[in-house]
Every structure is written in structure tokens, then in C-alpha cells.
Amino acid sequence: MRKSLTVVLISALSAACMCGLTLAASSEAVEWAGNGYYLASGQNGFLNHKVSLYASDVLETGGQIGCAGIREYDPVVCEEYAGSGAGVVRAEYVYSEPDLHNHGTKGGTFRGFYY
Amino acid sequence: MLEHHTPILTRRRAALICGLLAMAGILSFVLLSNGAGSAAKASTPSPYAAYPALNSTEPSGIILFSAPSQQAGDSGPGFPLNPPNEAGEAEHWPMSTTIRRVAVGVPGVSAWIAESYGGGVCALAWDGETPSAVGFSCSPTADLGQGAGVELRDMPSRPGEVLKVGVVPSGTTEKTVELPDGTTTVVPVSGNAWAYLANTSNATSDSTTGSRASKHA
Numbered sequence: 461m462r463k464s465l466t467v468v469l470i471s472a473l474s475a476a477c478m479c480g481l482t483l484a485a486s487s488e489a490v491e492w493a494g495n496g497y498y499l500a501s502g503q504n505g506f507l508n509h510k511v512s513l514y515a516s517d518v519l520e521t522g523g524q525i526g527c528a529g530i531r532e533y534d535p536v537v538c539e540e541y542a543g544s545g546a547g548v549v550r551a552e553y554v555y556s557e558p559d560l561h562n563h564g565t566k567g568g569t570f571r572g573f574y575y
Numbered sequence: 576m577l578e579h580h581t582p583i584l585t586r587r588r589a590a591l592i593c594g595l596l597a598m599a600g601i602l603s604f605v606l607l608s609n610g611a612g613s614a615a616k617a618s619t620p621s622p623y624a625a626y627p628a629l630n631s632t633e634p635s636g637i638i639l640f641s642a643p644s645q646q647a648g649d650s651g652p653g654f655p656l657n658p659p660n661e662a663g664e665a666e667h668w669p670m671s672t673t674i675r676r677v678a679v680g681v682p683g684v685s686a687w688i689a690e691s692y693g694g695g696v697c698a699l700a701w702d703g704e705t706p707s708a709v710g711f712s713c714s715p716t717a718d719l720g721q722g723a724g725v726e727l728r729d730m731p732s733r734p735g736e737v738l739k740v741g742v743v744p745s746g747t748t749e750k751t752v753e754l755p756d757g758t759t760t761v762v763p764v765s766g767n768a769w770a771y772l773a774n775t776s777n778a779t780s781d782s783t784t785g786s787r788a789s790k791h792a
Binding site: 489514530533534536537538545547550551563 | 650
């Protein structure tokens, strides 16, 4: 009886876990710019070393227009409105570095992520 | 002998049935919770009612991938099926299953509208280059009525040009766009979307998505 119950419970838990894992599969975000990362108006910021990545995005936290890109690969992508956030996504990994750009008229702080 | 085994078999059967019922319960919960969400959505006005472009049934033309390829390919535009794993970040990302194509008049450019995981609206754009890179920007929920816009700069395929793509609620017939030289131009809106391709070196030779574009100092 106990053995049967154990088998059944393990089966049920396994099924539930597999469901959960399937639903939760997602990209690993790395926050490379944060904690008051400041850029003057028009200034670019880089990670300063190459990593394997397929996406880069920005969240501005200081009321300016933020842009994100993958250096030497893709367009730099900017938000139209401050606070929206913006990003660029490729269908494949490249070996490069994420970059940020302050497209606003004043200095501001930004958070940058790559994936 | 039989009398001794029968209760054990019965118990095992009961345990098996209990287990199966438990699994069925889990499955039912998952399916019903999705269904209940749909039903709730159907009975309350959608916050996206002002964006009928989100209801398009046309193929989006964007490939949803569960994992990026390890090798460069010549595939068309793609987007991750699942959001980033950081909750705060995911709110600013387009919900992949809601991505719908919108028509823009800039040759070679594709654009999309989507809901964001955080309840905002998103604009996505691809400059037509392969391997592809899709740019996106999503409004916060509070700015759903404002729309969203994305700007692609330093495009390898279009040196010296800036592509602006945006989505706005129904009732908006034109969009004032700021040009690289600081002037503005008015771009027509069609199907919740607008787009503009600007030349960074000479803004007066810009092409637009429509014939009604005009420039304002």
C-alpha cells in the first residue's frame, strides 16, 4: 500500500514538475549595468569584455531616453518614451558585448541587461 | 488465500485510482485556470480594446524560438517564446504569443504590435537585414493610452538612416515624429501603426510611410 502510494505520488509530482519546467523555461538575464550606472547625454557605455549573447536591453531610471545594442552587430535600439525600456533580440548567439547609449538631452542612470 | 489478497489488491487499486485522480486534478487545475482567465477576459472590457491590430489573424511572419541558435543563420526575424527570467525585466518585454504584424510603408521593414508581460503595449521593428535583429520597446501599463515607439539607429543595412516605428491607440490619425536634426514631421497612422525612415545626414530627403507627411521647424 505504502509502496503503491509512493509510486503514485512520485509520478504525480514528476508530471507536475515537468509541466512547471516547460512553462518556466526562460532566458537567463545578466544585469551588467545597474546601481546608478550613469551616462551623460550622448554617451555610450560598454561591458568592456566580450560574452556570448543574443539579446541586449535597457531600462532607464533617470528620466532620459535609453538605447541598447550589441556592439558591432546590430542596430542600436532606443525607446520612444522615457520609462518604456528598449531592446534588441537576435535569433542566434554572437560573441560580442552589450552596449547602452543615453539618447536623452541630459545625463541619466540606466540599467542594462544581456541574455 | 484469496480472502487475504483481495483487500491488498483493492487497496492497491484504490491507491492507483487516487493517484490518477490527483494527476487529473493537477491537469484540470492548469486547464481550468487558463479557461477561467479567458472567460474573465471575455466578460470584462479588454484594456487593449483601442488596439484592434492585436486581434489580427494574419501570420505574424516572426519565428518564435524556445532557444537561440548557437550558429549564425540566415533566418528571418525571430523572438523568444518565453520572457526573461527576471520578473522586473519581463514586464518590459513583448508577450510573444500576442505579436501581430502591422503594415508600414517603409520598403523592406517589418513591424509588429504586441502586449507586454507587464500590461503595456509594444512596438517591434526589423530593418530587413539577415541574420535578423528585432528591436522592441514596450510602454508601461500606465501609458497604454499613449502607445509605444522604437527607434533603430546605426543599422548595418541602412547606414546614415534612422528607423522609427510606433503603435498608437485607435482614433489617432497622425503622429508627430522628432527628426535627428531636431525638427518634427507628421506621419500618418494606419492600423494602429506608424513608421518613418529618416536620414541622419540630410533630414529633408527623408522618405515616409505616407504622402501626407510634412515638416515643421
